Amino acid sequence: MTRIGLLGGSFNPAHGGHRAISLFAREALDLDEIWWLVSPGNPLKPAKGMAPLAARLAHARTVARRAPIRPTAIERQLRTRYTIDTLRALARRYPKNRFIWLMGADNLAQFGQWRDWRGIARQMPIAVIARPGYDDAARGSAAMSWLRRFVRSARQGADWTNWRPPALVLLRFRPDPRSATLLRQADPLWHREYEATCARDPLTRRYVI
Numbered sequence: 140m141t142r143i144g145l146l147g148g149s150f151n152p153a154h155g156g157h158r159a160i161s162l163f164a165r166e167a168l169d170l171d172e173i174w175w176l177v178s179p180g181n182p183l184k185p186a187k188g189m190a191p192l193a194a195r196l197a198h199a200r201t202v203a204r205r206a207p208i209r210p211t212a213i214e215r216q217l218r219t220r221y222t223i224d225t226l227r228a229l230a231r232r233y234p235k236n237r238f239i240w241l242m243g244a245d246n247l248a249q250f251g252q253w254r255d256w257r258g259i260a261r262q263m264p265i266a267v268i269a270r271p272g273y274d275d276a277a278r279g280s281a282a283m284s285w286l287r288r289f290v291r292s293a294r295q296g297a298d299w300t301n302w303r304p305p306a307l308v309l310l311r312f313r314p315d316p317r318s319a320t321l322l323r324q325a326d327p328l329w330h331r332e333y334e335a336t337c338a339r340d341p342l343t344r345r346y347v348i
Contacts, residue, residue: 143173150198221253264307266308
């Protein structure tokens with residue numbers, strides 16, 4: 140059994156904050172590795188300003204270098220658009236793995252807008268990582284009012300494979316102000332150096348163009 144944390148997002152671009160929370164979650168939850176699910180397109184985000192998938196994957200591989208992190212564009216191969224469909228497909232494809240969904244408190248604040256968010260919670264345990272400025276909104280969200288009854292102690296985080304979903308654990312992490320939005324504002328054309336890249340997916344071993 141391989142214990143894997145799944146961190147989804149646009150990674151537009153991936154940055155040191157993604158790496159830091161991934162490594163923190165790995166230690167807190169005793170994970171073997173983390174998969175970054177680099178989304179072909181987030182239904183809740185505008186397509187304008189989104190760098191090509193190959194560029195985002197290639198840059199994510201650079202950020203994840205020498206860490207137990209595998210960026211992957213497997214959602215394109217699975218032909219899934221929504222998280223619930225991706226998680227179900229991954230569970231079928233990798234039955235010997237155990238998965239836990241990782242997300243920041245900013246995502247928990249809008250979790251109630253996700254398609255079949257209760258289904259996501261019933262599919263696998265969820266670990267929410269604190270993010271500056273979002274904790275109050277996350278704790279007061281409509282989704283959290285339902286999830287609150289399923290909260291587990293962070294001290295028991297390493298035992299998550301024994302939890303029966305729904306199960307939610309809130310992990311405290313030192314404030315990290317880095318964000319993809321700020322990086323894009325500083326350099327809107329950050330992806331230029333990857334324009335001619337044909338990135339190989341570390342998980343599927345396929346090339347992403």
